[in-house]
Amino acid sequence: MTTCTSLDFGRPLSGTKELRALLGQGILNSNGAHWAHQRKIIAPELFVDKVKVSTLLDTWESIIENQGGIADIKIDEHMRSFAGDVVSRACFGSNFSRNKEIFSKLRALEEVTFKAVRSAKVPGMGLLPTKSNRARRAFEKEVRALILKVVKERNEFGYENDLLQTLLDGAKIANLSQDSIQQFVVDNCKNIYQAGGATGVLATWCLMLLASNQEWQDRVRAEALHVCKGQIPNVDMVLKMKQGVNVWTLVTTLHTDPEIWGPDAFKFNPERFANGVSGACKQPYLYMPFGIGPRVCLGQSLAQAELKILISLIVTKFSFSLSPKYVHKPSFNLVAISLIEPGNGVDLLVKKL
Ligand code: HEM
DSSP, X not given: OTTOOOSOOOOOOTTHHHXXXXXXXXXXXXXXXXXXXXXXXXXXXXXXXXXXXXXXXXXHHHHHHHTTTEEEEEOHXXXXXXXXXXXXXXXXXXXXXTHHHHHHHHHHHHHHHHHHHHHTTSTTGGGSOOHHHHHHHHHHHHHHHHXXXXXXXXXXXXXXXXXXXXXXXXXXXXXXXXXXXHHHHHHHHHHHHHHHTHHHHHHHHHXXXXXXXXXXXXXXXXXXXHHHTTSOOOTTTOOOOOTTOOOOOOHHHHTTOHHHHOTTTTSOOGGGGTTHHHHHSSOGGGOOTTOOGGGOOTTHHHHHHHHHHHHHHHHHHEEEEEOTTOOOOEEEEOSSSOEEEETTOOEEEEEEO
């Protein structure tokens, strides 16, 4: 895989037409030279040191205070906005103040796209003026307009050293028409928001697991307190098939196969990684949470730093357990990068320490 020189790594998503509204021809959904150009532009921008602590902790503290010392919090939205905030700061600079609006419209676009992908059985259905097709087009237009507004402000108010600027400069160097420049920037902004959202889902699952495994929550807290010594953590503290045939690996199955991980494959046991990935499973290359090869996740380091900072801050400031409201319902979201999300969200009972 790493010695492969082809630029065609196939994105054979079923319902690609339906996905166009959500992902366009940005990095997640493109191939060949166009993908390579985008990857070259985006890769240097996803710096670990751009992670900043958000207002999430203050929000939780005030909710807990208002609810008399212990609060029942549905954490999904909080984690989603935290991840969005990090992506926004890391990639779109200080003036990306519309990030919340863009995020919520993208989420709505994702939901209608998901429905369309699931029901795209009849050829041409995507073109009919059905209620969901109209909604999809409306959200697509709104997201595009919001992003282009930010681009306009950037062009009027000057240069900033961030991904948005790099995308604008990269599109200009490529000698694209005005329309193509706009499409290039819009598609890639949407893709980065989509891809970056994965961290929010991962943080949600991580807190759910720590909430239902108190012993591990205590161990993680003790480690975070030991490493951070009462300070806010920073990044240093925490880091041949026939042509045209595409193979999709169901990574969840790979990551829970007892033949690979041993008889306790389904148990939440972070201890298995005490001696690294090679100590945890038979073949280290079978562990691929961020993908593998030339299309490996570009935000891997950013996401890992972001999660370590977030989780160590949360465990040192709060203790938490699963709320009786929580219903376990993992749901597959095939739209962007195949995430398994908590279908009913995650409800936690949170107390300030
Ligand atoms: C815990 C969080 C995350 C997980 C588990 C994750 C996982 C993945 C996976 C599995 C892929 C597909 C790899 C493949 O096709 O082989 C991917 C692609 C990608 N991810 Fe992430 N990701 C996360 C966070 C992020 C963040 C925070 C960003 C940036 C802000 C990001 C940017 C990207 C990009 C740009 C791609 C497309 C790379 C390409 O096609 O060349 N990801 N990610």
